[in-house]
Amino acid sequence: MQGSLSYQRASNHLNDRVVYTPLHGVGLPFVRAAFDAFGLPPPIAVPEQAQPDAAFPTTPFPNPEEGEGVWTLSMACGACLVRCLHAIMPVLTPASVHSRA
Numbered sequence: 001m002q003g004s005l006s007y008q009r010a011s012n013h014l015n016d017r018v019v020y021t022p023l024h025g026v027g028l029p030f031v032r033a034a035f036d037a038f039g040l041p042p043p044i045a046v047p048e049q050a051q052p053d054a055a056f057p058t059t060p061f062p063n064p065e066e067g068e069g070v071w072t073l074s075m076a077c078g079a080c081l082v083r084c085l086h087a088i089m090p091v092l093t094p095a096s097v098h099s100r101a
Helices: 028-037 072-088 094-100
Strands: none
Touching: none
């Protein structure tokens, strides 16, 4: 399968970061490998949900894709990432964003 994938690298998005949670499943190594294969920065894994655990301790329902509050940790991780980026990077104005494109 190697070499059979086709993609177009968008250089203006290479610094975008993605928050990913496997919800205690086994997807994290595969997602990291896919990001690496496409030359993207690794996703930010939700630490509390990164390791496989059949008890799904941070989800309120045995099927982690369902149920209220399942994505709370992902949203909190993303919000933390945004706060951190704003603290270390200058605020982008619409004019500066367009000039970078």
